[in-house]
Amino acid sequence: MSISETSLGILKKYPLCNRCLGRLFAKLGYAWSNEERGESIKKIILMEYHRKIRDGDENALNEFKLIAKNMGKVSEEIYKLYFKDNLEPNNCIICNGKLNDFINTASLKIIEELNRMKVKNFLIGVRVDPKVLEMEDKIRSEFKLEYGESIKNEIKREIGKKIQSSSQFKVDFSKPDIVVEVAFPKLSIRNQIRSLIALGTYKKIVRGESIKKSDAEKKLINIIANKFNAEDIILYSIARDEKDTRVIGEGIHLIMEIKRAKERNIDLPTTFTNKGLIITIESLNEKYKSYLDNKEKIMNRIYRCLIYCENDVSEDNINIINQIRNKMIEQNFNGKKRLGTLREIKCNKISNNLIECLILIDEQIYIKELINGNKSLSSISFLLNNNCSCIESDLLSSSPF
Ligand SMILES: [Zn+2]
Known part of the structure; x- marks a missing residue:
């Protein structure tokens, strides 16, 4: 069956607006809107009726009277011509005649929202009342239509196009600043803004x-x-x-x-x-x-510590700890074992029992305990054979090793 024959069958049974009719053939023709498709199909059908009516076909005239209501606005003038009366069209069975207005109103509202949110780009998501989708599916399967698209798609695309053509906002499919979800037919807007x-x-x-x-x-x-x-x-x-x-x-x-x-x-x-x-x-x-x-990443920290020791610290001991590189340290806090590396240490003697050290350690190692040996299997105190504690510390850097 041709497109116009199929469409005639559909329109005899169901009232459809231009968009909803055109959408049933959305994949045929290129770079046209469904509105244009629907209107063109209806015009061809109307011209056929007009020809038959002009040729004196009474049946065609009666049929036209009924189908004109299902076609809507496009048949208004011919209807007037033959019936000297205003056409009272039936509302589209899929969108209830709301789709065109919806796309315009929703686009304006979303532009307002995008302005308010001060974003640069966006993506549209669409939620459609299941009853609308059911009706669309019903017609598609009843007439075995293979070239249609869903109303969701159309709403998404048309709103996106409208916003882009009348504002500075751009659609971004991969990393939109904001995802705006519109609901049809009862217009509501929700947004999810990207962190x-x-x-x-x-x-x-x-x-x-x-x-x-x-x-x-x-x-x-x-x-x-x-x-x-x-x-x-x-x-x-x-x-x-x-x-x-x-x-x-x-x-x-x-x-x-x-x-x-x-x-x-x-x-x-x-x-x-x-x-x-x-x-x-x-x-x-x-x-x-x-x-x-990347949870595996090891962070390291550089501390500057002023360390006070009970007994005098010898230069020899300072030299020994200054040569330490990559020493494993085990600490225990509340039964939890922490393993990490003391990577480098550089100490200077300030007075007999006061030293200042720069210490590079893995982040998980606690500095005070590393010095005083509390909850620490190895420590500066142990290495200096002394009782030392950190009396002042500064963290100078913490970055991935
Ligand atoms: Zn419609």
Whole structure:
């Protein structure tokens, strides 16, 4: 059967708007809208009827009277011509005649939303009432139509096209800033905005504070969230922040997830401070997230420690520990064993029993216990054959080894 014969069969039974009829043949013809397809098919059918009616075919006239209602607007004028009356069209059985308006209204609303969210690109998701999908499927299978597309597809594509042609926003299939989900036919919009992933550093120029679960942290997070107009911020990769250890020098490398940020174009680098805690965001890039997946990665830390020992420390002992390289250290906390490497140590004697050391260790090793030997199988105290404790420490760097 030809397209117009098939369509005639469909339209005799079901009222369809141009879009919904055209969509049943969406894969035929190229670079046309379904609206154009539907209208063209209807016009051909109308011309056939017109020919028969002009040739005096009474049956055709009666048939036309019924089918005109199912065709809608396109048959209005011919209907008037023959019946001297206004056509009262039936609403489209699939979309209830709402699809065209829906696409226009939804596009405008989404543009508003995208403006509000200050994103650059987007992706459209569509939810359609199952009853609408069922009706569409029913017609497709009843008339064995193979070249159609789903109403979901059409809504998605048409809204995407409309937004792109009337705003600066671009569709991005792989990494959209925001996924906007529209529901049809009852228009509602939900959005899922992509988190920003930031790379930066954490420093702390005071003692007695920590960024782990403190009020100072909450305040600092709030300051950052406000700047990005974000709902939440998650700090990754700060394994530990000892309260009385400053974090200076290069600081701790930091990865941060900024959730549902509406302000996405901040000049970088930018620095945030609260109570001596300092976070600098260097750059934003999705790819930093992959650092988080790599759990195997060994982080190392460089500490500067001022160490006080009960007995005098000899130059010989200093020389011995200064030659230590890659020594395995085992620590036990609450029955949990921690294994890591003391990679390098460099000490200077300040007075008889006071030394200052630069210590490079794996992140999982706790520095104070490494020095005093508490919960530590090997320690600086043990290596110096002395009782030593860390009286002041600074973390100078924490980065992947
Ligand atoms: Zn329709």
